[in-house]
Amino acid sequence: MITTTHPHNARCLDLFKKLSEYIDQELDAATCRQIEQHVKNCPPCQACLETLKTTAGLCHRIEEAPVPTGLSDRLKKMINELTV
Numbered sequence: 001m002i003t004t005t006h007p008h009n010a011r012c013l014d015l016f017k018k019l020s021e022y023i024d025q026e027l028d029a030a031t032c033r034q035i036e037q038h039v040k041n042c043p044p045c046q047a048c049l050e051t052l053k054t055t056a057g058l059c060h061r062i063e064e065a066p067v068p069t070g071l072s073d074r075l076k077k078m079i080n081e082l083t084v
């Protein structure tokens with residue numbers, strides 16, 4: 001998960017904002033790819049996304065896996081804390 005030692009930059013924060021939409025199943029395929037592009041070159045985000053994927057069953061199972069209640073809320077809260 002995200003820790004305070006994560007070297008967040010603007011792109012990472014942007015990504016995390018998109019991740020919450022990702023979890024809400026609001027992203028199109030292009031944005032999904034954008035995220036994957038960033039994550040490929042950003043190990044901290046990669047670790048974060050892996051955690052989210054195991055938690056929510058993103059991308060590959062997006063249609064059959066209902067989002068766990070409260071997960072996107074938790075993520076949004078996390079983003080808020082990061083941007084303070």
Ligand SMILES: [Zn+2]
Pocket residue numbers: 011012015038042044045
């Ligand atoms: Zn990143």
